[in-house]
Amino acid sequence: MLAAFATISFAEPSSSTSGTSGCSDLASRHGVNITYTEVAKCFDSIPFNKEAARATLESVTTLFNDYYISRDAAMAPFLAKPLQTDPVDIVAKFKRIGRTRYTSDRKFHTDVYEAIESLHDGHAMYFRTSQNAAVMS
Numbered sequence: 001m002l003a004a005f006a007t008i009s010f011a012e013p014s015s016s017t018s019g020t021s022g023c024s025d026l027a028s029r030h031g032v033n034i035t036y037t038e039v040a041k042c043f044d045s046i047p048f049n050k051e052a053a054r055a056t057l058e059s060v061t062t063l064f065n066d067y068y069i070s071r072d073a074a075m076a077p078f079l080a081k082p083l084q085t086d087p088v089d090i091v092a093k094f095k096r097i098g099r100t101r102y103t104s105d106r107k108f109h110t111d112v113y114e115a116i117e118s119l120h121d122g123h124a125m126y127f128r129t130s131q132n133a134a135v136m137s
Contacts, residue, residue, distance in 0.1 A: 022042040022045030026038060040106070043104070047104065048104055048105055049105060056108075057094055061091060064091060068090070068124065070123075074089075075087050088119050109128045
């Protein structure tokens with residue numbers, strides 16, 4: 001039996017940044033000669049949006065708690081090859097993220113991404129494009 005489903009959840013972008021943000025200089029360069037460090041500084045300058053983070057975390061927690069068909073397998077410590085990986089309690093990871101105090105959206109989304117990536121499941125992905133996040137499984 002083959003079971004497939006797709007769910008998409010979008011996080012709201014943070015409030016707009018002022019002209020003095022780490023991003024304003026990058027915008028004026030139109031994508032020319034921009035370094036990773038400068039982009040990281042830009043993303044780090046975007047303040048943490050607690051309400052958007054709460055909505056995102058609520059959405060991914062519901063998705064993985066109620067609909068992720070591989071959740072039990074991800075938590076099992078002794079699976080047969082080729083599925084041998086460390087057990088992952090994805091919902092517990094989301095609860096930890098929910099208790100963490102963040103100062104930037106970048107760090108929050110990085111933690112959500114890394115939690116989902118720890119499943120080592122090609123069907124469970126977290127995409128953060130610009131200031132929109134999408135979850136697909």
